[in-house]
Amino acid sequence: MxxxxxxxxxxxxxxxxxxxxxxxxxxxxxxxxxxxxxxxxxxxxxxxxxxxxxxxxxxxxxxxxxxxxxxxxxxxxxxxxxxxxxxxxxxxxxxxxxxxxxxxxxxxxxxxxxxxxxxxxxxxxxxxxxxxxxVPDALADEAAVMAGDILSTAFFAAERAGIRPGDTVAVVGAGPVGLLAIQCAALYSPVAILALDRVDERLRLAASFGARPVPADADATAAVRSYTAGKGASAVIEAVGSRESLNLAIALAAPFGTVSAAGVFAERDLPVDMARLFNRDLTLRSGLGNVPAVIGRVMALTVAGRLxxxxxxxxxxxxxxxxxxxxxxxxxxxxxxxxxx
Ligand SMILES: [Zn+2]
Ligand SMILES: [Zn+2]
Structure with missing residues (x-):
């Protein structure tokens, strides 16, 4: 074959x-x-x-x-x-x-x-x-193929972020996982989802999913601060898997906020801004997606048009x-x- x-x-x-x-x-x-x-x-x-x-x-x-x-x-x-x-x-x-x-x-x-x-x-x-x-008959091939990893991973990223209705969510990285994390974060009725990326086309797509695009440049942290009246985002989803993006995600989080790391981290030793996590009462969560536990739910949400x-x-x-x-x-x-x- x-x-x-x-x-x-x-x-x-x-x-x-x-x-x-x-x-x-x-x-x-x-x-x-x-x-x-x-x-x-x-x-x-x-x-x-x-x-x-x-x-x-x-x-x-x-x-x-x-x-x-x-x-x-x-x-x-x-x-x-x-x-x-x-x-x-x-x-x-x-x-x-x-x-x-x-x-x-x-x-x-x-x-x-x-x-x-x-x-x-x-x-x-x-x-x-x-x-x-x-796979349910009503689920299209091109949607079903994503249920076994990327969509379930994004679903976990949003779940781990602990989003409550009315929260402001930031998503660092509007690649495939980040874009699906935006869709999954929306399930929790946040007041806004800010999408950070360097690629204009990805930001445009993020905007079409209802997110507010923020160029991931030197002013990104200030932009998120100004959008959240100085507080930062109460839930941040990191969807890249690099030192730079993880520390940007930590920098964007509001006090008592949660940073949910969804990127695949290949590095074992990765410096994390622990002082900031500590001083701002932040929670950092990560992990493999426990896909079998949610695969039926993400397929049902997709059939229903919610994802x-x-x-x-x-x-x-x-x-x-x-x-x-x-x-x-x-x-x-x-x-x-x-x-x-
Ligand atoms: Zn994968
Ligand atoms: Zn087993």
């Missing part, structure tokens, strides 16, 4: 690899109908995840149809339209039983060198009964053009790219 593999920093390749096969009776094989390129794929592309070996099949955001199931699979069957969270989970360990699936003792991620990824024609899904989620993830799709490209897709995304010439096998 055709698949996208990581080769070396700055190099991915579309090539022919062997088809996945059922290895365990709890496995399923899914024929991928749509996959997406995620910001964390760019971390791999840029060599920031050195544990991903050359040759690994990339991709962890996908939609497909079940093609084949192992003898112990009971909840999904061939032909079903399904998504999965970006990781496979067991459903029986202490963490899973406590509802903390993102801390599953047997967690395996797709497309990060553990499980083969889904930017391919087919993908093997272990523990298919827990990992695969049937519109498909609006961030900027490119639809054949899987065979994935090398160009990665280059464009890396140059920030694309917002959200979908790949069609």
């Amino acid at each position: 055709r698949a996208v593999t990581f080769q070396a920093p700055g190099e991915v390749r579309v090539g022919t690899v062997s088809d996945p096969v059922l290895r365990e009776p709890t496995d399923a094989i899914v024929r991928v109908t749509l996959s997406a390129v995620c910001g964390s794929d760019l971390h791999i592309y840029n060599g920031r995840f050195p544990r991903v070996p050359p040759g690994a099949i990339l991709g962890h955001e996908f939609l497909g149809r079940v093609e084949e199931v192992g003898s112990d699979v009971t909840r999904v069957s061939p032909g079903m339209r399904v998504v999965a969270s970006f990781f496979s989970w067991c459903g029986t360990c202490a963490a899973c039983l406590a509802g903390q699936m993102s801390q599953c003792q047997h967690l395996e991620t797709f497309g990060f060198g553990q499980l083969a990824g889904a930017q391919a024609e087919r993908v093997r899904v272990p523990r298919a009964d827990t990992t695969l989620v049937p 519109q993830p498909q609006r961030i799709v900027s490119h639809r490209m054949p899987l065979d053009e994935a090398e160009e897709a990665y280059r464009r995304f890396d140059r920030r010439e694309a917002l959200k790219i979908l790949l069609m096998p």
